[in-house]
Amino acid sequence: MTIPREHYLQAVFPTPFHARTSAANTLNAWHRWRDYTVADAYFDVGLEYTALRNACTVFDLSPMTKHLITGPDALAYMNRLVTRDVAKLKPGRVGYTVWCDDAGQVVDDGTIFHLRDHVYRLCSQERQLDWLHGSAPGFDVSIQEETHDVAALALQGPTSCAVLKRLGLAGIETLTPFGIRGYAFEGGELTVSRTGFTGDLGYELWIDPELAVALWDRLFDVGQQVGLKPMGTFALEMSRIEAGFIQAGVDFLPADRAIRAERTRSPFELDLAWLVDFAKGPFTGRRALLAEKARGSRHRLVRLDVEGNKPAKDAFIYDRRRKNVGVVTSALWSPAAKSNIALASVEMPHGAPGDELWAEIYYQKELKWSRLMARCTVVEGPFYSPARRRAVPAADC
Amino acid sequence: MTRYDVIVIGAGHNGLTTAAFLAKSGLKALVLERKPWIGGAAVSRELHPGWIYSNCSYVCSLLRPEIYRGLDLARHGLQVAPYGGGVTFTRDGDYIGGYPDKDVRRREYARHNERDADAYLRYSRDTMRQCRFIRSLLMRTPPDPASLRLRDLRELAHLGREFVKLGPTTMGDTIRFYSMSIADYLNEYFESDLVKAHHAGSGIIGTALGVHSPGTAYVLLHHYMGDVDGQVGSWGFARGGMGAVSNALAGALRAAGGEIRADAPVARILARDGRVNGVVLQNGDELYSDIVISSLDPKRTFLKLLDAGDLDADVVRKAREFRIRGSSGKLNIALDGLPSFPALGAGHPLVAGDMHFLDTLERFERAYDDWKAGTWSKDPYLDLLIPSLTDPTMTPPGKHYMSVFVQYVPRELAGRDWTDADRTAFRETVFDQIARYSPDFRSLVLHAEVRTPQELENEVGLTEGNIFQGELTFDQLFFNRPFPGYAQYRGPLRGMYLCGSATHPGGGVMAAPGANAAREVLRDLRRPAIVPQGWSDD
């Protein structure tokens, strides 16, 4: 992309869907996601969330940072970069992963799309070009940021497969979770992956920005009858906490942005040990992670079921002796799980299943603030994970 | 005959700060200033009718917020208005803009080098790591590493703790950082020579070293470690020019009952039996006090104001060897209107930022070569601002004031003093550099004040014209500033103290040296510690 000198005249860009998202945004509520503005909400956060869990929604994820990694050494490069064994990721498959710095601290998390042989797309929360290039010497790869070249929509919810069927995507119901498939769309290509950030049945649709508005229009043409609605970031945030997904800058600090030491986390400390494959050979951070494994970690990410119904946002976590041992990083009352849930970072050895923890919650009713100590139960796995999320063939509703 | 509890020599911002805190503590304080005006290098003067110049320092960020608040400077009229960003012009008609908005800045860097755009985040992170470390030391007295006194051991322990807090990676980086050149530091992040050049100026401003000289990376911190209202690294204008800082400090001093006597150059510090007992002015007046605090650099203080016979030999030698070379000049220009910068185009926001004209490190090094050869840079580095775009009090409406900091400029031209002809030729070199990027600039000039290191030495009282009262290299920092054994603001005579930029944490309109010195005086007098401690960044 060539950038004109006068780019400063528009500090923040509309996404490729802006013509439609702005028309749909009856609240005119926006925030900034890196280079773009995206909707907080379109008509009502609660109703958008309900549409997601009950029918389906589209979320404009175009601003997500995307990189294209190609070349003869692409696989070797990816394997050196991330903690997972990328050799196991066949073409047409997606894998969630993290990558670490030399000290084994998580730089970022994201998804690897193995698009074709020697061609990977890496989606990340943070800007990664400097880190990706810094990891490249010695590998015959080409790395390009393609954030602006690919428009993307997340179509999520129980009727999402039905929408894609109505769109004419033959056989889409047989696409397995984390699978990728390409379809012709209005003279271009629509890439569909069965992925998402909501923990529900859902897809992500990747397309040339030129075709973005056409895609949006076609989706709503066929989707309205099965309840398709646009969804903003606030409702997405609810669903990703229910799904137990972590977010860079919220649940952990990207290691390459940290000014203060000790603020970063290793994959083990983020409950992501399953992503670390020591058997695959060398990767950045391996030595440090082996040492951590032998020595033990300093922190642990826990999923908490908090007693009562007051969301434990930003709450300090205490042990049974009322010693501060951690802090809540994300929390809400979960409409899907009908429980009061939280993600928290606690000091080891706290947070083992069955451990007694307490959250100090401040909440207000009609401007009167109250403080509450709520007992927390450590739970394993996501708070909400419906069977339809994994079912193949995917159901219509 | 009048007696004072304390006499401070020099009404620069540090002298005023020291005196203000001491007066606030209830001491009878007097500040003696050589010039008819106060402020030293933080001064505003009207040298062309209707135009206020920030004659020396021109932008504000380092001024410690603890002091701003502790001396109630807002109530005494000080207002700092942040300005956004900066720009480096290229010779081929383009530029790189350091926009205040981080995404716009990133896109701008990507316009020149996509990778550098992201590398800037790493650069900022690492620079901020260094800032955080040094910021924790600004409002503290350096420990004496050779002492076994409890307090020095405590301070050393504090230093050790802050250092360990950096974590293993940054600890190693810190040692390297303090000894690196700015060019090597930038090479670790950026590919584009233009991006490097855009950041290199901060490593050499006020420093008689080139971008490839070891030690220049640290100088960067004196441009990043300040903040405006918590925005670390951001800069602003003191409303009414930098004299507003000094005037507010003077206001605080007077409100606390302190006294300033201008036009009162001190000729000597009076000492007897190893302790000071006052000063004698150039007009012969003697003023008495058991405490005399000098805000001048150590060469002036030790070699001019004191008798060698009153001092031990080694102190005199150290003062002689203190490195304080002049390397900068300044032009203050009254303009009939706003000059255009065609590369930017009309209405560009960065016209209100700092502007620079060296687009490669090579040009920086050539500029330094000229200085070494005993002349001013023929292709000089300029830090050019138009404060009147932000501060409406500086000029009549529609008119403008341009502040041009120039590097490198030697104190002597191949061993001789500057002449008027030299000054004119120097001015023309700078005008040419500006006119290359602003064709209508010359036609708008109404008046220009030219300040070479010679004026900075003779008029402002900065030895050799060094803007920081002594170079900011590692050998002259922290417990070695100004030199080992004298870094705790106490002089070699009882009752004698130092409080200027030649003491920790060094130059810039920071007021921390002045505040720290006041804290030490109060400590020796066993008076309540009213000088604020530093605020934590954590």
Ligand SMILES: Cc1cc2nc3c(=O)[nH]c(=O)nc-3n(C[C@H](O)[C@H](O)[C@H](O)COP(=O)(O)OP(=O)(O)OC[C@H]3O[C@@H](n4cnc5c(N)ncnc54)[C@H](O)[C@@H]3O)c2cc1C
């Ligand atoms: C051209 C220039 C540009 C600068 N730009 C900036 C900038 O933009 N931002 C920034 O933060 N810093 C800047 N600086 C640095 C900063 O201005 C100085 O480090 C700081 O002002 C020094 O303050 P001080 O109180 O320590 O000493 P000084 O300001 O030097 O004060 C010493 C005072 O002592 C007086 N004096 C000297 N001899 C005697 C005597 N015998 N008797 C009585 N009085 C005496 C002097 O007249 C003077 O008033 C700049 C400096 C210069 C010269």
